[in-house]
Amino acid sequence: xxxxxxxxxxxxxxxxxxxxxxxxxxxxxxxxxxxxxxxxxxxxxxxxxxxxxxxxxxxxxxxxxxxxxxxxxxxxxxxxxxxxxxxxxxxxxxxxxxxxxxxxxxxxxxxxxxxxxxxxxxxxxxxxxxxxxxxxxxxxxxxxxxxxxxxxxxxxxxxxxxxxxxxxxxxxxxxxxxxxxxxxxxxxxxxxxxxxxxxxxxxxxxxxxxxxxxxxxxx
Amino acid sequence: xxxxxxxxxxxxxxxxxxxxxxxxxxxxxxxxxxxxxxxxxxxxxxxxxxxxxxxxxxxxxxxxxxxxxxxxxxxxxxxxxxxxxxxxxxxxxxxxxxxxxxxxxxxxxxxxxxxxxxxxxxxxxxxxxxxxxxxxxxxxxxxxxxxxxxxxxxxxxxxxxxxxxxxxxxxxxxxxxxxxxxxxxxxxxxxxxxxxxxxxxxxxxxxxxxxxxxxxxxx
DNA sequence: TTTAAAACATGATAAAAATCATGTTTATTG
DNA sequence: CAATAAACATGATTTTTATCATGTTTTAAA
Numbered sequence: 001x002x003x004x005x006x007x008x009x010x011x012x013x014x015x016x017x018x019x020x021x022x023x024x025x026x027x028x029x030x031x032x033x034x035x036x037x038x039x040x041x042x043x044x045x046x047x048x049x050x051x052x053x054x055x056x057x058x059x060x061x062x063x064x065x066x067x068x069x070x071x072x073x074x075x076x077x078x079x080x081x082x083x084x085x086x087x088x089x090x091x092x093x094x095x096x097x098x099x100x101x102x103x104x105x106x107x108x109x110x111x112x113x114x115x116x117x118x119x120x121x122x123x124x125x126x127x128x129x130x131x132x133x134x135x136x137x138x139x140x141x142x143x144x145x146x147x148x149x150x151x152x153x154x155x156x157x158x159x160x161x162x163x164x165x166x167x168x169x170x171x172x173x174x175x176x177x178x179x180x181x182x183x184x185x186x187x188x189x190x191x192x193x194x195x196x197x198x199x200x201x202x203x204x205x206x207x208x209x210x211x212x213x214x215x216x217x218x219x
Numbered sequence: 220x221x222x223x224x225x226x227x228x229x230x231x232x233x234x235x236x237x238x239x240x241x242x243x244x245x246x247x248x249x250x251x252x253x254x255x256x257x258x259x260x261x262x263x264x265x266x267x268x269x270x271x272x273x274x275x276x277x278x279x280x281x282x283x284x285x286x287x288x289x290x291x292x293x294x295x296x297x298x299x300x301x302x303x304x305x306x307x308x309x310x311x312x313x314x315x316x317x318x319x320x321x322x323x324x325x326x327x328x329x330x331x332x333x334x335x336x337x338x339x340x341x342x343x344x345x346x347x348x349x350x351x352x353x354x355x356x357x358x359x360x361x362x363x364x365x366x367x368x369x370x371x372x373x374x375x376x377x378x379x380x381x382x383x384x385x386x387x388x389x390x391x392x393x394x395x396x397x398x399x400x401x402x403x404x405x406x407x408x409x410x411x412x413x414x415x416x417x418x419x420x421x422x423x424x425x426x427x428x429x430x431x432x433x434x435x436x437x438x
Numbered sequence: 439t440t441t442a443a444a445a446c447a448t449g450a451t452a453a454a455a456a457t458c459a460t461g462t463t464t465a466t467t468g
Numbered sequence: 469c470a471a472t473a474a475a476c477a478t479g480a481t482t483t484t485t486a487t488c489a490t491g492t493t494t495t496a497a498a
Contacts, residue, residue, distance in 0.1 A: 357485090359484090397485075397486085398485070400485095400486080400488095404485095419494080
């Protein structure tokens with residue numbers, strides 16, 4: 001994963017002992033989507049790009065990170081896998097802080113701090129994914145997806161299909177990021193296709209699979 | 220800001236002493252954009268919606284948060300102001316943890332942990348803003364904005380106007396979330412308007428104000 | 439340096455979505 | 469309950485943007 005070249009030692013402002021940096025060539029990946037998370041990185045010198053590729057139409061560049069910042073804090077998410085990739089935009093010095101070292105210096109972390117960190121990283125993961133969806137999915141696709149996630153979020157009525165929510169069309173539109181009329185049209189279309197049923201304000205899911213296929217069709 | 224009703228006490232899993240929750244009615248704001256940050260909140264019971272209004276075309280719903288989660292961790296960002304609003308989707312019990320209490324239970328936090336938390340919150344703020352931009356700005360507007368932020372990120376050549384970057388058109392497109400051809404067209408148009416100059420790969424900013432006006436026209 | 443490939447620009451067309459307009463249904467309130 | 473307002477649906481039109489096609493320029497490689 002990481003290839004050592006020109007190991008050099010630095011002492012970042014937030015850390016007492018010295019850490020060793022590795023030199024990454026321009027364009028080299030620091031970590032890639034689905035890699036197993038083993039620690040976190042600190043950009044000592046250079047510039048990094050965070051992006052998401054995973055099966056979408058095109059690569060989505062999520063943000064640019066300058067030196068002095070951490071990347072890959074997903075690490076805190078209990079060592080699962082990365083949901084994004086990071087690569088250098090120029091030759092860079094990157095410190096790696098492995099999980100063991102991290103936790104050794106976090107011994108005093110209370111359950112409270114841990115809970116907050118855990119959530120912050122989960123939030124970032126969530127919001128980063130959202131950027132990609134917004135940028136790359138159509139209103140139809142996003143609407144299908146929002147319906148399914150609202151079902152999870154709100155839960156269902158006793159019938160097991162009617163979403164227990166009370167969002168207005170314009171609130172759905174504000175979630176999807178479209179005009180209210182577009183949501184109306186898309187929902188009418190879903191209804192016509194018998195994927196959902198609309199009774200007054202209530203939305204009932206009739207064909208979860210079709211909605212899900214549409215929602216994930218460009219991923 | 221917060222109106223007390225039915226104060227009740229809970230002991231969240233991550234906290235030893237008891238905390239007091241307040242009852243918020245459905246649709247009530249927990250905090251609003253530009254409010255001064257004085258602590259953070261924990262959803263003991265209920266559901267919350269995070270959105271961003273600030274001068275954009277329409278309200279952008281950023282995410283839905285269920286009970287058991289923190290909201291308003293922007294607090295950690297050195298007590299500035301909220302960049303989003305939070306309101307209840309149903310009657311909810313919300314705990315408030317003020318800054319003093321927070322820090323009292325964080326005494327042991329090292330500079331390292333603090334640095335990470337600081338950055339995580341900054342990242343969230345950044346990415347949340349990005350969702351709103353993606354959802355509500357046109358390709359033209361987003362391109363103008365990306366040019367200006369790349370200028371900040373990369374810095375400029377000696378002339379003080381040429382962006383010191385090496386992104387290809389398709390990388391700009393992947394940032395903006397559009398087709399490569401669209402970026403080409405927009406850049407050609409900016410060039411024709413004499414807002415920028417394109418010399419080989421180099422982009423020179425000629426009229427920062429016009430670009431900025433366009434970039435922020437829907438905000 | 440010549441050649442091939444990649445990156446870029448631009449026209450034509452199609453598709454997606456916003457906007458405008460209007461009628462209908464559903465809620466709210468006096 | 470009637471009156472009014474808000475929410476919703478839907479048609480027509482326009483705008484924005486993607487896609488397809490093709491020519492040009494730049495870059496990299498033989």
